[in-house]
Every structure is written in structure tokens, then in C-alpha cells.
Amino acid sequence: MEAWRERLEPGHFLSPGALWWVFDWAPAEEQCGRGRKHMRRPERPSADWTLEQGSVLLIDEIDKAEADLPNGLL
Numbered sequence: 001m002e003a004w005r006e007r008l009e010p011g012h013f014l015s016p017g018a019l020w021w022v023f024d025w026a027p028a029e030e031q032c033g034r035g036r037k038h039m040r041r042p043e044r045p046s047a048d049w050t051l052e053q054g055s056v057l058l059i060d061e062i063d064k065a066e067a068d069l070p071n072g073l074l
Contacts, residue, residue: 018042022055 016028021042032041062070 018057022057023051025051 011031014031016031020028025045029041059073
């Protein structure tokens with residue numbers, strides 16, 4: 001692959017957000033492990049945690065967001 005094509009791969013520009021971490025921990029961690037040490041990672045769940053046990057995402061001050069945000073989460 002040409003050098004410029006490799007630099008422009010979409011994976012180089014994606015950073016896991018809160019919803020990505022909550023719903024799919026392993027791929028989010030993999031995305032951060034691709035040489036992107038500057039990305040913020042949440043605290044890792046305990047070793048015995050599984051996705052089937054669920055996750056909680058707290059969204060503070062959602063009432064101040066644009067109407068599309070809470071409506072989209074429903």
C-alpha cells in the first residue's frame with residue numbers, strides 16, 4: 001500500500017467515544033492500542049466483568065443538549 005493511502009486510513013482518525021466504550025470494550029481498546037497513547041481510556045472493568053453483565057453510561061445535563069441528542073438515544 002502506498003504511504004499516503006496508509007496515512008489516510010479511516011482507523012487513524014477514529015477515537016472511541018463513551019458509547020463505543022460502553023457497548024463494545026474490546027474493539028475500543030484495540031483502536032486505542034494502535035499507537036494512540038494520547039486517547040483517554042476509561043477505567044478498565046474488573047477482570048471478571050463481561051459485556052453480558054451490562055454497563056452504565058451517565059450523561060450529565062442532557063436537558064441542555066440539543067433536542068436531537070436525547071431523542072436519538074430513545
